Amino acid sequence: MNQSNVNIIDLPDEILLHILKKLNNLSVLYSLVGINKKLDRVVCDNDFTRLIDLISIEPYQMTDSRSNTIFDRFCIDILPRIFDKVECLILQASILPRVLHATNYPNLRKLVINNFKLRTNLKYLDLDVDNNSFFSQSLLTGLPLTICSSSSIVHLRIKMHNINDCLYLLDGRLSQLQTLIVNLDYVIDPQLIRRNSQKMIRRSLALMNKMVIPCQLKSFSLHVYTITNVFDSVILPFLHRMTYLEQLSLSIRFGGRNSFIDGSYLDNYLVSQLPNLQKFHFNIITENIRFDEFEPKPTSHDIRQTFVERGYHVDCYIDYDVFNFGRCHVYSLPFYMQRISHIRHNFPGGMFNNVGVLCMRDLDHPFEHKFFAMISTSFPLLRRLKISNNNKQEEQQQKHEDKSSIIHFSHLVELEYFRVHVDYVEQFLCESSTRLPCLNKICISYQQLAHVTKDFTRNTTRSNCAQLKYINFCRMALVHSKDYYCYFPSLL
Numbered sequence: 264m265n266q267s268n269v270n271i272i273d274l275p276d277e278i279l280l281h282i283l284k285k286l287n288n289l290s291v292l293y294s295l296v297g298i299n300k301k302l303d304r305v306v307c308d309n310d311f312t313r314l315i316d317l318i319s320i321e322p323y324q325m326t327d328s329r330s331n332t333i334f335d336r337f338c339i340d341i342l343p344r345i346f347d348k349v350e351c352l353i354l355q356a357s358i359l360p361r362v363l364h365a366t367n368y369p370n371l372r373k374l375v376i377n378n379f380k381l382r383t384n385l386k387y388l389d390l391d392v393d394n395n396s397f398f399s400q401s402l403l404t405g406l407p408l409t410i411c412s413s414s415s416i417v418h419l420r421i422k423m424h425n426i427n428d429c430l431y432l433l434d435g436r437l438s439q440l441q442t443l444i445v446n447l448d449y450v451i452d453p454q455l456i457r458r459n460s461q462k463m464i465r466r467s468l469a470l471m472n473k474m475v476i477p478c479q480l481k482s483f484s485l486h487v488y489t490i491t492n493v494f495d496s497v498i499l500p501f502l503h504r505m506t507y508l509e510q511l512s513l514s515i516r517f518g519g520r521n522s523f524i525d526g527s528y529l530d531n532y533l534v535s536q537l538p539n540l541q542k543f544h545f546n547i548i549t550e551n552i553r554f555d556e557f558e559p560k561p562t563s564h565d566i567r568q569t570f571v572e573r574g575y576h577v578d579c580y581i582d583y584d585v586f587n588f589g590r591c592h593v594y595s596l597p598f599y600m601q602r603i604s605h606i607r608h609n610f611p612g613g614m615f616n617n618v619g620v621l622c623m624r625d626l627d628h629p630f631e632h633k634f635f636a637m638i639s640t641s642f643p644l645l646r647r648l649k650i651s652n653n654n655k656q657e658e659q660q661q662k663h664e665d666k667s668s669i670i671h672f673s674h675l676v677e678l679e680y681f682r683v684h685v686d687y688v689e690q691f692l693c694e695s696s697t698r699l700p701c702l703n704k705i706c707i708s709y710q711q712l713a714h715v716t717k718d719f720t721r722n723t724t725r726s727n728c729a730q731l732k733y734i735n736f737c738r739m740a741l742v743h744s745k746d747y748y749c750y751f752p753s754l755l
Contacts, residue, residue: 279305289316293333296341312348317362318355318375334358338365347704347733351375369677369704385413390421397424397448397488403431412436417479420444425452426467426497429485435475442482450491450498460493467497474504481539484512486602490550492519495532503536511537514546514600523549523561523581523591526569543575544599550590554583566593580609584627608634612641619646629654632668635690635697639670648672649679656686670697679706688715692724699727703753706735719750729753 274282283291288311295306317337338361342349346366351373354362359376401424417439423429429445456463483505491498494517502511517524524547534540554560563579570577570593579593592606596613602620608628621642623630630652639645678691678699688711691697705712712734716724732753748754 276301276305280308280310284310288312288314289319292341292345293336296344307345307348309348312345314351314353315342315345315349316353317358318353334361338362342366385415387418388416388420390419391444391446401425401428401452403428414438417441422446423448425449426501427451427470430467430470430474430501433474433476434470438475438477439479440477441479443480444484446486447488449489450487450493453489456493464493464496468500471501471504476505476507478507480505480507482510483508486512486514486600487516488604490516490518492517494520494524499532502533506537507539508537509539510542511540512544512600514602514604516548516550516605518549518551520549520552523552523566523589525561525566525593526571526573526575526577530573544595546594546598546600546603548590548592548605550588552589552591554587554589556587560587560589561591563591566591578611578613580607580611582607582609582627612637615642616644618642619644621645621647622649622651624649624651625654626652627654629656629684630687631656631658632670632690632696633658636668636670639672644674645672646674647677647679648675649681650683650687651681652687653682653684655684656690669695672697672699672702674701675699676701677704678702680708680711681706683711685711685714688712692716692727694723694726697727701730702727703730704733704735705731709736712736716750719744719746725750 283295283306291306291311295302297303317334342362343366347369349368350370352362352368352371353375355376403423404427413436416437419432419437419440419442421432421444423432423445425447426449429447432443451460451463451467483502485498494515498515502508505511522528529545529547534543560583561581563581566581567577567579570579576596577593578596579591581592582590590607592610594603598613598615599617601617602622603615603618604622605624606621607623607625608630621638623638630650680688688707689696691699692712692715713719715721716728728751730753731751734751734754
């Protein structure tokens with residue numbers, strides 16, 4: 264072939280990708296997105312879309328027609344096309360509103376804003392991150408009072424790394440705060456607490472002594488994603504300082520105790536220390552409690568009664584394994600929280616209209632088809648579901664024989680599998696078991712997906728896969744077959 268006749272689209276993807284990586288990814292996206300299918304496939308690779316750096320678009324340049332054209336194209340055409348691949352955004356504060364309104368960024372993990380200043384009249388601020396990613400380190404350690412401060416914010420919702428971030432936030436920099444909603448990755452980073460637990464606890468207690476709790480802070484919500492062993496030594500002293508609280512919401516998982524947390528304990532050691540408390544909502548799991556083989560073990564009725572006697576409406580279920588370790592999950596009703604984690608096979612169900620995020624995990628017992636049917640009715644507005652269970656289902660034959668038992672998850676958009684038996688992939692992707700009309704994201708093993716879909720040719724799993732736009736493989740396959748791309752026509 265004559266060299267002068269070679270077209271860029273004639274090059275193999277690997278060579279084209281190698282060439283384009285030497286260019287600025289902003290220029291690559293601006294110049295090539297939307298040209299044709301091949302270029303779209305190459306330039307929408309994670310290498311170009313993972314980090315979007317718009318810092319070069321300066322506020323004073325927005326009067327320039329070329330800068331305006333570039334920015335318009337990103338907001339109108341490019342960002343909505345790569346929305347689920349963007350993990351980091353870097354930009355000037357002046358263009359932040361338009362970039363955030365251009366589309367949703369479900370996998371955004373990092374947002375860097377240059378020249379960011381809070382307006383003095385800002386009252387409500389939501390800095391939560393709706394994904395499963397954890398921060399790598401504390402966010403506010405060492406920041407002076409002049410940073411992240413406001414004399415006008417009254418309502419703040421935020422996700423942070425650990426309890427110390429929360430303590431820094433309450434050192435006087437938010438003087439008018441009335442409502443604080445905090446989602447923590449950890450109470451204390453487990454890597455640090457393994458090295459020197461007492462030192463980490465003392466550090467947190469020292470920060471508590473510097474807290475300046477505004478008297479206007481009437482409502483506090485704390486959700487911790489991971490298990491903690493420092494409830495008595497850190498969480499309780501922290502909450503005791505919030506003497507003005509009228510509403511408290513607590514979702515947390517405890518270990519390292521000698522007994523289950525019950526109504527008597529919470530009333531004596533928490534509620535009685537908050538004299539103004541009027542409403543208390545909770546979702547509490549106590550696990551890894553060792554019981555003597557011959558001592559009587561508390562039942563769910565026993566735990567429930569300790570709350571009922573104090574005027575609480577609750578539900579509760581308890582597990583004991585063969586080694587006499589116990590686990591108790593108790594929660595207040597009605598359930599007002601938006602997520603619930605680590606439910607097991609004996610979860611009793613109910614009505615959880617506010618829950619959009621659910622995690623199901625059981626190491627010892629399978630989740631059967633009828634259990635998922637109960638879950639679908641108990642969580643009618645469920646959007647995200649994570650399943651972790653490596654136990655084989657025992658009732659597979661029955662679920663396929665009864666066509667009237669097809670389960671519908673009408674609002675589920677994201678499904679994540681973590682260490683699961685392949686039966687649960689079959690359970691959700693096979694339309695004779697489950698219907699998922701809105702599913703557009705899945706995290707799964709490539710081998711399990713290929714097995715259940717019969718190498719992307721099986722008709723009975725095609726319907727639930729038709730809307731998938733994003734597939735995250737635990738172990739990525741290097742090369743996909745033609746059947747793969749035909750099977751997932753909506754992939755971006």
